[in-house]
Amino acid sequence: MAQRGEFQIIERYFTHETFGAWKSKGVGDDCAIIDLPAGRIAVTCDMMAIGTHFLPNARPEDVGYKALAVNLSDLAAAGAVPRAFFLSIALPERDDAWLAGFTRGLMELSVQSQCPLLGGDTTRTAQVGEAHAPVTISITAMGDLPQQMGLTRSGARPGDDIWVSGTVGGAYAALMHRWGKWTLPPEYFASAAERMDRPQARNALGTALLASATACADISDGLAQDLGHILERSDVSADVLWDNVPVHPALAALAQPQRIEAAMTGGDDYELVFTAPADKRGLIEQAAISSLTNVARIGTIVPKSPEDDVRLTICDARGEVLCLPKSGFDHFAES
């Protein structure tokens, strides 16, 4: 869930040579993939604050569920099977009703995904003048990977197909509706809100892709931005056909520019975007069937010209290039 300014902070301050007995590829992917002396694991770490990642009035059940779901989604992007998580939570004051709801949502997904809570910490944040600091939640989740395997953002090659699981844009459309900027009809809003409040991490698909995908990321920041991370880490460009992008059904209620904004730049869908050679299409379709997850082929990886930056081109069926709205929200970007 990092925005551009956050990547700048991570790159500038928190990217260092690794050393020591456990080998890892280091910072910059959805997960760290670590080789212990006797086995490979994936580890991810997400921090969320009420007011930043959750609306101030979000139901505590949904906060608990989603806080774990976004971490499971990072493990899915690595192809790892979730095995355990750790929770740290900073509370401005003790609120038992909130905590009980939060725990209900959290443990619902914990049991459902067979990923137990194995430790953690609670702390109280100091008051800021008269006001309370927001609840801040940090989860570290860990999973198993087979020896030598694990998906990262860096393996996409020219000629690879680009795939997306499920549908995109639903969570963002629900957020815009809640902010009062867009209006969805009630029946559309309910299914979009479900996407925003109860994201489904694609762990079964991620695991099934281990043998066929060349690169993978989960869609937390928006399809364009997360595919962009794959392009940057793989040093390639991409052509995407807008008409093939699987948009959430609720987007039918929106005008075309809003539909593009939601599907391409809206975050919080927690689908997977991944690449694979064209001769692996049969395997990808098999993985989709075995994991009960729809996948759509939306484009092709192309070479990057050495003197240019990586480029993501999105065309409609008539071959016209679509312009994306400027990606909105970036907490830490240097302007």
Add this chain to the structure above:
Amino acid sequence: MAQRGEFQIIERYFTHETFGAWKSKGVGDDCAIIDLPAGRIAVTCDMMAIGTHFLPNARPEDVGYKALAVNLSDLAAAGAVPRAFFLSIALPERDDAWLAGFTRGLMELSVQSQCPLLGGDTTRTAQVGEAHAPVTISITAMGDLPQQMGLTRSGARPGDDIWVSGTVGGAYAALMHRWGKWTLPPEYFASAAERMDRPQARNALGTALLASATACADISDGLAQDLGHILERSDVSADVLWDNVPVHPALAALAQPQRIEAAMTGGDDYELVFTAPADKRGLIEQAAISSLTNVARIGTIVPKSPEDDVRLTICDARGEVLCLPKSGFDHFAES
């Protein structure tokens, strides 16, 4: 660094049966000890907020150093060798000077302990009215343990000696001085402040104790409280001889009641308190020598009467029972 109210929250909301493929002893110790299919690891998770765990004007270098040190100390209490850590940090605003200092202190200890940063997350906290929310830091650290081994709080048996490493009370005395409640002479204050700002995790000692100690905890909440955790988890009581408690040299500047308060209830020392059978004294002294860490024998584990709560009795050399000041600060305690 959990206080009593925090333990209540953890017990009530975050203690669940474990399940799934990775076996662990579950929540309630300094570390989770986890058996992966092919090896044993220890994992710990600490969350810290400026204004709660750090003074508002703490040097960013010290914040970075200590944030990692307290996690290494949890690994030390389990006897684990630190191997990797993950950092999540919530910032109210981007402050490059602060981040640069924080990273300097953090990486100083990371390199020194050969424990690399392998991943993490940054996020921005929402403003609270006009005010900024405090910086909140969450670190998850992981380490190696030999198969079948690992220290917990739950193995102390009647007849065991009680040991403490290093000295206690220095960090608390420095805090009281900084709060203006006590006054230390400058030469005493400097060494006490070093204890508060740059705690030294006892990983070499912890590892060396694996074969001899029956229970172990690090002293984050105060010697009385952390020894109390061992007593509760082991279902035993303890007699401690005050005169044998190794107090920090700066405590010589204080009156006896303050000295007792600092040494027995002051937190933040990050020494180890551990128990071992009397016939292991030779091994303990060897472990102290090999890890270049002083240890002191301060008392004995005694049986708990079945109808009573666990009991910690502290006597002076004349056999008089000392009264401890009520443990001060507990964010979440139900009164």
